[in-house]
Amino acid sequence: MARPSKPKLSPDAIAAAALALVDKHGEFTLPQLAKALSVTASSIYNHVSGKDEIIELMRGRAMSAISLEGGASGDWQQTVRQIATSYWESYSKHPRLIPLLTSHTVRNRTTLRVYDALAETLAQAGFPPADRLQAITIIDSFVLGSALDAAAPEIVWEADDASSQEFKEALDAGLQLQQRARLAFHRGLELILLGLEDIRSN
Amino acid sequence: MARPSKPKLSPDAIAAAALALVDKHGEFTLPQLAKALSVTASSIYNHVSGKDEIIELMRGRAMSAISLEGGASGDWQQTVRQIATSYWESYSKHPRLIPLLTSHTVRNRTTLRVYDALAETLAQAGFPPADRLQAITIIDSFVLGSALDAAAPEIVWEADDASSQEFKEALDAGLQLQQRARLAFHRGLELILLGLEDIRSN
DNA sequence: ACCTGAACACCGTTCAAGT
DNA sequence: ACCTGAACACCGTTCAAGT
Numbered sequence: 393m394a395r396p397s398k399p400k401l402s403p404d405a406i407a408a409a410a411l412a413l414v415d416k417h418g419e420f421t422l423p424q425l426a427k428a429l430s431v432t433a434s435s436i437y438n439h440v441s442g443k444d445e446i447i448e449l450m451r452g453r454a455m456s457a458i459s460l461e462g463g464a465s466g467d468w469q470q471t472v473r474q475i476a477t478s479y480w481e482s483y484s485k486h487p488r489l490i491p492l493l494t495s496h497t498v499r500n501r502t503t504l505r506v507y508d509a510l511a512e513t514l515a516q517a518g519f520p521p522a523d524r525l526q527a528i529t530i531i532d533s534f535v536l537g538s539a540l541d542a543a544a545p546e547i548v549w550e551a552d553d554a555s556s557q558e559f560k561e562a563l564d565a566g567l568q569l570q571q572r573a574r575l576a577f578h579r580g581l582e583l584i585l586l587g588l589e590d591i592r593s594n
Numbered sequence: 595m596a597r598p599s600k601p602k603l604s605p606d607a608i609a610a611a612a613l614a615l616v617d618k619h620g621e622f623t624l625p626q627l628a629k630a631l632s633v634t635a636s637s638i639y640n641h642v643s644g645k646d647e648i649i650e651l652m653r654g655r656a657m658s659a660i661s662l663e664g665g666a667s668g669d670w671q672q673t674v675r676q677i678a679t680s681y682w683e684s685y686s687k688h689p690r691l692i693p694l695l696t697s698h699t700v701r702n703r704t705t706l707r708v709y710d711a712l713a714e715t716l717a718q719a720g721f722p723p724a725d726r727l728q729a730i731t732i733i734d735s736f737v738l739g740s741a742l743d744a745a746a747p748e749i750v751w752e753a754d755d756a757s758s759q760e761f762k763e764a765l766d767a768g769l770q771l772q773q774r775a776r777l778a779f780h781r782g783l784e785l786i787l788l789g790l791e792d793i794r795s796n
Numbered sequence: 797a798c799c800t801g802a803a804c805a806c807c808g809t810t811c812a813a814g815t
Numbered sequence: 816a817c818c819t820g821a822a823c824a825c826c827g828t829t830c831a832a833g834t
Contacts, residue, residue, distance in 0.1 A: 395815050395817040418697075422808060431818075434810080438817050443808065491697040494742055495620075529743060529775065530782035537739025540696055541731060573731065580732035580786065587785025597798040597834050624827060636829080637799050645827065 400431055401439050407449035411486065414450065418488040447492055448500060454486045455502040460509045468517035469585045472510060472531065479506055480535045480577055484570075487543030490536075507532075519592060527588055534580055542573035602633055603641050609651035613688065616652065620690040649694050650702060656688045657704040662711040670719035671787045674712060674733065681708055682737045682779055686772075689745030692738075709734075721794060729790055736782055744775035 409428045413420035422443065426433040440446055459478045465471060483490055507528055514524045611630045615622035624645065628635040642648055661680045667673060685692055709730055716726045 395819095399817065401817085421806085423806080432820075433808080434820080435818050437809070491693065494696055495693040525774075526778050526781055529778035530785070533739035533743045533778070533782065534736050535739070536742060537735035537737070540738060540742075541735045572727070576728050576731035576735070579728055580735065583732070583789025583792075584782065584785050586789050586792070590785075590788070597800095601798065603798085623825085625825080634800055635827080636801080639828070640798050 401429060401435060403439050403449055405429065406436060406439060406446060407453050410446050411450050411453055411489065414489050414492065415486055419492075444496060447496055450486075450489055451493055451496075452500050452502055454489055455482050455500065455506075457485075458482050458502065458506060460505060468513050469589060471513045472588075473581060473585060475506060475509055475513070476531055476535055476581055477578075480539055483535070483539035484542050484574075487539065490540055490543050494540075517592060519588075523591060527591075530584060530588075531581075534584060535577075538573065538577040538580065542570060542577070603631060603637060605641050605651055607631065608638060608642060608648060609655050612648050613652045613655055613691065616691050616694065617688055621694075646698065649698055652688075652691055653695055653698075654702050654704055656691055657684050657702065657708075659687075660684050660704060660708060662707060670715050671791060673715045674790075675783060675787060677708060677711055677715070678733055678737055678783055679780075682741055685737070685741035686744050686776075689741070692742055692745050696742075719794060721790075725793060729793075732786060732790075733783075736786060737779075740775065740779040740782065744772060744779070 406425070406429065410420050410425055413424055413428060417424075422433045422436060425446075426436060429436075436446075440449065457478075458475075460475060510528050510531065511524055514527055519527060608627070608631065612622050612627055615626055615630060619626075624635045624638060627648075628638060631638075638648075642651070659680075660677075662677060712730050712733065713726055716729055717723075721729060
């Protein structure tokens with residue numbers, strides 16, 4: 393049984409399985425991934441060029457849900473707020489993926505679309521080009537840093553069904569932390585929007 | 595020649611050599627590190643518990659230069675500005691180290707001292723505990739995100755003495771980017787300080 | 797106490813062989 | 816075209832052996 397009449401794999405299936413592994417264990421290896429896909433490690437190379445491409449595919453998957461429909465509210469702050477929040481939420485849905493993405497800063501198309509949308513919104517609001525670039529950098533840095541902050545701390549251990557009560561309490565604390573990170577993100581974003589409006593209107 | 599009369603290694607020497615490798619190549623392996631130290635890979639295990647501890651030692655080294663002497667200026671914004679900037683500069687001196695640190699979020703003592711100093715300053719300025727924690731989270735996220743932003747993009751290639759003119763121009767562009775990231779950091783920090791003052795005084 | 801060298805389990809990737 | 820299995824170079828870590 394060398395080749396099946398219908399392919400068992402596809403880049404999309406590979407990315408989905410890899411993302412599931414990263415969500416669960418914080419990392420993935422080719423043998424693990426192959427096993428999850430009921431396949432041999434070498435088969436994977438018929439569909440992707442290697443581990444790096446799989447990481448890029450995961451980035452694309454994580455970012456695919458970003459909503460850029462700011463709704464032409466006319467209010468640039470509202471549009472930026474919505475884009476940045478959606479961006480942050482995409483990261484935060486897969487917190488353990490973020491460390492893998494920080495080494496490869498190859499921007500994929502979905503991520504670039506976010507910058508385009510921000511640039512357009514800021515331009516319409518009257519930010520000159522230099523301020524525009526700086527504002528995007530500030531927002532991007534804060535979103536990434538916030539997602540990382542939400543990601544890193546409490547995910548050292550993993551849940552399984554034999555978990556003790558103490559462990560569940562610890563998990564609850566972790567959720568509270570997630571919530572804390574979320575609130576800090578929203579608050580920080582408001583500060584930044586406020587400051588940017590100051591710059592814009594003076 | 596099994597054991598020398600004087601040890602060839604120490605945790606500090608190991609961390610320094612590892613950091614030099616990371617600065618140059620963006621990563622390090624035990625064999626590489628051993629070679630740089632004129633030693634065998636297994637010797638390293640007489641001084642550190644493994645690769646993870648080496649990474650923590652590098653974090654300590656990178657963070658050791660943080661200055662917390664805000665100078666009792668009485669101005670909380672000035673103190674926070676100085677701490678955050680020093681923090682950011684410590685990260686930015688070793689941009690390629692940052693991705694290695696984001697997986698292990700074990701905070702070492704030096705890093706924790708930064709939070710202590712921030713908390714103390716904010717408390718004296720009159721921030722209630724909850725706002726204090728949130729402010730620290732916002733600042734921390736922004737510093738880390740900014741450092742990551744400064745780190746990631748242009749460091750794909752490496753300099754050596756046989757470099758062409760075109761390559762040096764590319765390096766210059768890279769420096770401009772470093773500079774751009776630096777300016778964005780300072781601007782963003784000002785926005786955040788401004789916003790925090792709004793919160794504090796209302 | 798501290799270094800060496802052999803050894804182990806594991807990893808990412810390649811490639812001939814099969815259908 | 817797409818899967819398997821063997822193979823390669825490499826990695827992190829352990830451990831007996833040496834001084």
